[in-house]
Amino acid sequence: MTEKKNATFMNRRQAISLLGAAGVMAPAMIGRDKAFAANADPSGQLTLAFSQEPTVFNPLMPHIEVDEGVYYAVFDPLFDFDPDGNFFPILVAEVPTVANGGISADGLQWKVKLKPGVTWHDGTPFTAEDVKFSLELTMDPDFRSFRSTGYKFMQNITAVSDTELTWEMSEPFAPMAAILASTYIIPKHAFDGVADKNTAPFNNAPIGTGPFKFKQRMAGDHIEFEANTDYHMDGPYLKTLIIKYVPDLNVMYTQFKSGDIDVIGLQYISPDHLGEAEKLPGKVVKLAGAATFESIGLNMTKPQFQDPAVRKALYMALDKASIIDALYYGVPKPTETYMPQQSFYYNPDLPKHEFSIEKANALLDEAGWKKGADGIREKDGVKLAFTNSTTAGNHLREQAQQFFQQTFEQIGVKVTIKNFPPAVMWGDYWMNSEFDSVVVGLNCLAGADPDTSDYFMSTMSPIRGGSGQNTFAYQNPKVDELLVKGAASFVPEERKPIYQEIQQIIRDDLPFLPVFQYALIKGWKSDVSGVEPNVNNRIDTWNVRDWKRS
Amino acid sequence: MLRYITSRLGQSLILLVIVSFIGFAVLTLAPGGPLSQFALSPGMTQEQIAKIAAQMGLDRPLPVQYFDWLRHLVVGDWGTSYRDGQPVLAVIGSHLFATLLLMGTATVISVSLGSAIGIASALRRGTAFDYTMAVLAMVALSIPTFWFGLIAIYAFSLQLGWLPAGNMYTVGDGSVLDYLRHLILPAVVLALVDVAVWSRYMRTSTLTVINQDFVRTARAKGLTRRRILFRHIVGNSLVPMVTLAGLQLPTVLGGALVTETVFTWPGMGRLFLDSLGYSDYPVVMGLLMASAILVLLGNLAADLIVALIDPRILLD
Numbered sequence: 001m002t003e004k005k006n007a008t009f010m011n012r013r014q015a016i017s018l019l020g021a022a023g024v025m026a027p028a029m030i031g032r033d034k035a036f037a038a039n040a041d042p043s044g045q046l047t048l049a050f051s052q053e054p055t056v057f058n059p060l061m062p063h064i065e066v067d068e069g070v071y072y073a074v075f076d077p078l079f080d081f082d083p084d085g086n087f088f089p090i091l092v093a094e095v096p097t098v099a100n101g102g103i104s105a106d107g108l109q110w111k112v113k114l115k116p117g118v119t120w121h122d123g124t125p126f127t128a129e130d131v132k133f134s135l136e137l138t139m140d141p142d143f144r145s146f147r148s149t150g151y152k153f154m155q156n157i158t159a160v161s162d163t164e165l166t167w168e169m170s171e172p173f174a175p176m177a178a179i180l181a182s183t184y185i186i187p188k189h190a191f192d193g194v195a196d197k198n199t200a201p202f203n204n205a206p207i208g209t210g211p212f213k214f215k216q217r218m219a220g221d222h223i224e225f226e227a228n229t230d231y232h233m234d235g236p237y238l239k240t241l242i243i244k245y246v247p248d249l250n251v252m253y254t255q256f257k258s259g260d261i262d263v264i265g266l267q268y269i270s271p272d273h274l275g276e277a278e279k280l281p282g283k284v285v286k287l288a289g290a291a292t293f294e295s296i297g298l299n300m301t302k303p304q305f306q307d308p309a310v311r312k313a314l315y316m317a318l319d320k321a322s323i324i325d326a327l328y329y330g331v332p333k334p335t336e337t338y339m340p341q342q343s344f345y346y347n348p349d350l351p352k353h354e355f356s357i358e359k360a361n362a363l364l365d366e367a368g369w370k371k372g373a374d375g376i377r378e379k380d381g382v383k384l385a386f387t388n389s390t391t392a393g394n395h396l397r398e399q400a401q402q403f404f405q406q407t408f409e410q411i412g413v414k415v416t417i418k419n420f421p422p423a424v425m426w427g428d429y430w431m432n433s434e435f436d437s438v439v440v441g442l443n444c445l446a447g448a449d450p451d452t453s454d455y456f457m458s459t460m461s462p463i464r465g466g467s468g469q470n471t472f473a474y475q476n477p478k479v480d481e482l483l484v485k486g487a488a489s490f491v492p493e494e495r496k497p498i499y500q501e502i503q504q505i506i507r508d509d510l511p512f513l514p515v516f517q518y519a520l521i522k523g524w525k526s527d528v529s530g531v532e533p534n535v536n537n538r539i540d541t542w543n544v545r546d547w548k549r550s
Numbered sequence: 551m552l553r554y555i556t557s558r559l560g561q562s563l564i565l566l567v568i569v570s571f572i573g574f575a576v577l578t579l580a581p582g583g584p585l586s587q588f589a590l591s592p593g594m595t596q597e598q599i600a601k602i603a604a605q606m607g608l609d610r611p612l613p614v615q616y617f618d619w620l621r622h623l624v625v626g627d628w629g630t631s632y633r634d635g636q637p638v639l640a641v642i643g644s645h646l647f648a649t650l651l652l653m654g655t656a657t658v659i660s661v662s663l664g665s666a667i668g669i670a671s672a673l674r675r676g677t678a679f680d681y682t683m684a685v686l687a688m689v690a691l692s693i694p695t696f697w698f699g700l701i702a703i704y705a706f707s708l709q710l711g712w713l714p715a716g717n718m719y720t721v722g723d724g725s726v727l728d729y730l731r732h733l734i735l736p737a738v739v740l741a742l743v744d745v746a747v748w749s750r751y752m753r754t755s756t757l758t759v760i761n762q763d764f765v766r767t768a769r770a771k772g773l774t775r776r777r778i779l780f781r782h783i784v785g786n787s788l789v790p791m792v793t794l795a796g797l798q799l800p801t802v803l804g805g806a807l808v809t810e811t812v813f814t815w816p817g818m819g820r821l822f823l824d825s826l827g828y829s830d831y832p833v834v835m836g837l838l839m840a841s842a843i844l845v846l847l848g849n850l851a852a853d854l855i856v857a858l859i860d861p862r863i864l865l866d
Contacts, residue, residue, distance in 0.1 A: 220816030423582030
């Protein structure tokens with residue numbers, strides 16, 4: 001166990017020290033180059049199913065997770081995270097680090113060397129101009145860009161030669177590498193003469209450098225890809241890849257059972273089917289950790305949640321074990337923090353949650369919250385009554401709400417459930433912190449980088465005039481200070497204590513009551529190999545180039 | 551006749567504008583919007599969402615957005631989908647074949663089988679056959695399609711292995727036979743309820759005709775049973791069915807949400823729900839207008855056909 005922990009520790013450390021000043025490190029060579037091994041003839045067909053439909057094919061435009069399932073097949077980022085959190089090169093010859101001179105010691109000058117001889121699916125050579133174009137398009141004010149985080153510091157992008165690119169950063173920003181790992185490079189020539197890049201023909205007929213070519217899409221049903229036989233890395237090993245849209249999870253599981261689906265993708269197998277799925281002949285079923293954590297988020301601007309004793313008492317009155325075991329079949333793991341337990345930066349020493357109605361009641365009594373005639377506690381005219389909201393139709397969450405509604409009632413707290421369909425729930429209601437409390441699954445990280453400024457920095461709360469995702473409206477000057485310090489440091493060993501302290505403070509403050517870290521039930525046919533869960537990527541196809549059928 | 555048609559079309563136009571106005575208002579006034587799905591994406595800031603909203607013109611006042619949409623619609627521009635950037639008509643068109651195939655087959659099954667059962671039940675009123683069919687129709691109407699679909703998949707795909715568990719065709723095959731194999735289960739499941747509906751209507755309609763004077767006269771003239779049935783009863787009992795068929799037209803093109811979901815059939819019902827879930831206003835409005843037009847045209851066509859085949863009815 002200890003040995004395994006150490007192994008992970010070393011990998012993490014290696015991963016992030018790729019950016020670090022510390023000299024002891026080697027460029028990650030996980031991605032094998034085509035030069036080292038001849039590509040086998042791609043053969044066979046594989047059907048991967050998602051429960052949402054991929055519809056956005058320009059990876060720089062606003063998209064959701066399933067769309068990234070397509071991007072990994074068609075496009076390449078410069079480099080990516082492997083399951084241990086190490087970077088490995090894809091379009092670059094080596095991942096830029098301080099040690100190899102790719103990043104200056106102050107983190108302000110970046111130099112990227114690209115792999116020579118890479119071509120686009122239409123045969124055009126891939127060059128530094130394409131990378132420059134993609135990065136600049138992301139920053140183009142007229143373009144509907146997916147993100148601005150990190151890019152707002154980037155300037156003076158220069159294509160020095162066909163295979164070399166440099167840029168400057170106005171501020172040192174350690175998470176930039178993780179952001180680049182999820183920025184897919186698109187071809188400049190596909191936008192030649194296009195007036196409005198938001199409606200370019202490319203957006204529906206993508207051309208990439210990735211392992212598969214986009215062949216055709218049948219709207220509402222599936223997308224067909226064919227092998228890119230000129231791919232610049234090992235693979236692909238499949239002749240045809242089908243990404244199939246199966247809107248209902250029961251139907252998706254049935255089709256997995258019947259053999260119509262080879263790999264069951266996003267939303268996966270629901271926990272209630274786990275017992276049966278594990279016994280299916282000819283199928284591999286595995287539990288995999290995800291970076292998303294489930295919590296009861298509190299709106300810190302509401303009077304009910306100002307007293308720390310109230311938040312502590314609520315956490316104590318939350319029967320986590322019952323929710324996880326009874327509703328989620330014990331699949332997800334209880335957690336005390338937003339940081340995935342697989343992360344190098346995870347703080348394992350946080351106080352463990354204890355479920356005790358008695359202690360919760362004692363805590364509230366002590367803090368002066370007295371029960372009124374209706375059995376609801378109150379103090380200084382504030383009643384401990386609030387609403388709780390989540391996505392309507394998410395049955396497990398709706399049942400979890402009823403669980404804690406009952407246990408909270410036992411400590412004199414009244415919860416009214418008020419759920420909305422997704423478009424309403426996660427619109428202004430969420431972004432502008434119009435809720436009292438929510439049940440939400442969040443992934444606050446970009447890849448394996450520990451920065452969470454968007455979520456916990458006080459200036460990132462829209463309701464307090466900020467522009468980020470701090471919808472709990474959490475504010476703590478100490479956390480602000482630590483987040484700034486952490487993002488400016490490129491040395492993982494220096495960053496680790498900073499982010500562990502942040503987890504400690506947030507655990508004490510409880511702006512959200514952490515419930516569990518998600519675990520996903522993945523499944524594929526036994527004759528499929530190469531499918532490998534990766535907590536640092538949002539979707540399964542991160543290594544679709546390696547997928548095989550025997 | 552021409553005047554009647556022109557005036558009906560004129561009324562329809564006014565109705566369409568009202569429908570579009572109400573549809574647009576309900577859709578856009580509902581909280582949320584096409585960008586809320588990005589709210590949970592890592593790194594997506596409120597500022598970025600506001601910027602994208604402005605680029606898409608979603609920050610303009612609603613009346614401005616409505617009249618802009620209407621102005622484009624009048625010149626034949628139905629807009630562009632927020633979901634996949636395709637023109638609305640192309641999006642609808644891409645789901646049309648799947649919908650027509652499934653709904654068309656199901657309708658043919660339900661109309662022919664339903665009418666046959668209905669006429670037979672009416673002719674043998676009060677017999678064991680009539681009662682059995684009445685009970686079966688009640689059962690068929692009461693079974694939830696979702697459940698029936700899953701049972702059919704369980705029996706014929708998982709247990710017997712005779713038919714595929716869903717999808718419209720096997721990617722890489724796509725022969726006529728392949729399409730047919732995939733079509734059987736969803737079409738039968740979908741037709742089941744409609745067979746029940748049609749048979750009940752047809753039975754009632756036939757019974758009404760059977761008791762008419764002209765049938766008694768035909769019988770008194772000594773015509774054969776067969777001739778009375780086909781020459782005098784069937785034709786007349788079908789008249790009310792034409793109106794029913796006219797009302798069904800938009801349903802045929804509107805798709806069947808539940809069946810499409812269970813059998814992963816890429817039809818119009820799924821498109822509507824997915825577009826609604828995404829707040830893809832242009833596509834939802836497009837589908838709304840298309841189905842409103844079909845309702846109006848279906849009704850008009852039914853009225854005209856009834857007038858043509860039934861000399862008792864005069865338009866104008």
